[in-house]
Amino acid sequence: xxKPTNTDDLxxxxxxxxxxxxxxxxxxxxxxxAVVNPPVWRAxxxxxxxxxxxxxxxxxxxxxxxxxxxxxxxxxxLAEALTELEPGAAGTVLYPSGVAxxxxxxxxxxxxxxxxxxxxxxxxxxxAMGRGLLKDFGIETRWFxxxxxxxxxxxxxxRTKAVLLESPGxxxxxxxxxxxxxxxxxxxxxxxxxxxxxxxxxxFAALRHGVDITVMSLTKHVSGHSDCMMGSASxxxxxxxxxxxxxxxxxxxxxPDDASLMLRGLRTMKLRxxxxxxxxxxxxxxxxxxxxxxxxxxxMLPGSPGHDLWLRDFTAGCGLFSFVLxxxxxxxxxxxxxxxxxxxxxYSWGGFESxxxxxxxxxxxxxxxxxxxxxxxxxxxxxxxxxxxxxTADLIADLEQALAVWAANGEVA
Numbered sequence: 440x441x442k443p444t445n446t447d448d449l450x451x452x453x454x455x456x457x458x459x460x461x462x463x464x465x466x467x468x469x470x471x472x473a474v475v476n477p478p479v480w481r482a483x484x485x486x487x488x489x490x491x492x493x494x495x496x497x498x499x500x501x502x503x504x505x506x507x508x509x510x511x512x513x514x515x516x517l518a519e520a521l522t523e524l525e526p527g528a529a530g531t532v533l534y535p536s537g538v539a540x541x542x543x544x545x546x547x548x549x550x551x552x553x554x555x556x557x558x559x560x561x562x563x564x565x566x567a568m569g570r571g572l573l574k575d576f577g578i579e580t581r582w583f584x585x586x587x588x589x590x591x592x593x594x595x596x597x598r599t600k601a602v603l604l605e606s607p608g609x610x611x612x613x614x615x616x617x618x619x620x621x622x623x624x625x626x627x628x629x630x631x632x633x634x635x636x637x638x639x640x641x642x643f644a645a646l647r648h649g650v651d652i653t654v655m656s657l658t659k660h661v662s663g664h665s666d667c668m669m670g671s672a673s674x675x676x677x678x679x680x681x682x683x684x685x686x687x688x689x690x691x692x693x694x695p696d697d698a699s700l701m702l703r704g705l706r707t708m709k710l711r712x713x714x715x716x717x718x719x720x721x722x723x724x725x726x727x728x729x730x731x732x733x734x735x736x737x738x739m740l741p742g743s744p745g746h747d748l749w750l751r752d753f754t755a756g757c758g759l760f761s762f763v764l765x766x767x768x769x770x771x772x773x774x775x776x777x778x779x780x781x782x783x784x785x786y787s788w789g790g791f792e793s794x795x796x797x798x799x800x801x802x803x804x805x806x807x808x809x810x811x812x813x814x815x816x817x818x819x820x821x822x823x824x825x826x827x828x829x830x831t832a833d834l835i836a837d838l839e840q841a842l843a844v845w846a847a848n849g850e851v852a
Contacts, residue, residue: 479696595629719756733765760826761822771820
């Protein structure tokens with residue numbers, strides 16, 4: 440859905456409340472049927488009064504009824520709201536999941552024979568796409584060290600057409616110099632794509648930092664309630680038009696019911712992110728002081744790798760970070776996670792509930808080693824935490840008792 444007005448000067452919290460609430464979708468305040476949120480509009484077929492109306496109706500224009508696969512007011516409202524939150528965006532395309540959004544963008548930008556550069560800390564399904572789907576279409580994927588500009592340069596060639604960035608990485612939390620990498624890509628006529636799910640547009644204005652296309656898994660922060668899945672891609676006018684046409688060609692459409700849930704989550708996203716960020720930072724600081732912990736990987740934490748770049752480029756954070764145990768075994772780590780009472784064990788993040796999962800990135804690294812420099816392989820047992828809306832002190836107490844279980848098994852010297 441294209442962007443109708445400019446609200447960039449408003450605070451992000453205000454934009455999140457106002458965006459995607461056109462009067463033609465909600466009614467006007469003087470009408471007794473007016474509502475706050477756009478209603479769920481379910482339809483596959485739209486009826487025209489006569490043949491003249493059918494022939495006169497734009498077949499593929501944003502915001503005009505044609506067929507259910509082109510969307511309706513609920514989907515249009517969500518897309519418009521996301522566009523309003525992304526400074527510099529002309530429009531946003533919705534996809535059934537975050538992975539579908541990444542695939543849709545890459546299949547729009549790349550052609551057989553092209554080379555894709557992918558950051559080595561990328562989300563595992565993105566890496567799998569490079570090894571599988573893209574390879575099947577004759578597209579070569581090369582990985583580069585997320586913190587090394589020279590590694591990016593070394594991967595470039597005349598066939599390189601796109602670079603996929605992810606900052607911070609969703610497992611190991613490296614922060615990339617996105618403005619510098621986007622500028623280097625632009626100088627080589629390479630399209631820059633950022634998976635911006637960690638920070639969202641509220642924490643990192645991707646297009647304003649030089650990125651061409653920004654992608655989010657709306658399943659995480661926008662939903663906020665772990666009950667629906669969706670993805671999005673926002674871009675300037677040229678790439679938005681191409682993304683939209685390719686998504687239509689692939690038959691992508693999202694449920695209006697899910698779009699309504701996403702709109703509901705969007706209204707409180709800023710407040711949830713602020714609360715989760717404050718809690719995550721306090722927990723990261725507490726973990727940093729623990730003798731059982733070798734390293735805390737949290738870019739919001741002073742002294743943590745990437746903190747200077749985070750401080751320079753980001754305006755907000757989120758509740759996702761990792762930490763690495765000091766020694767131990769995989770079984771001991773499993774016991775620690777099993778001992779947690781308030782942290783669920785499950786994939787995804789960004790919901791109101793806290794989650795914990797093991798982190799083992801060594802086997803999927805290609806261009807940069809894991810563990811990080813200065814860490815022994817025995818110090819590489821990581822845990823990723825997604826901090827939700829539980830009280831910070833309760834989460835710390837839960838982690839403390841789980842670490843005590845770990846220590847009681849002789850895992851701390």
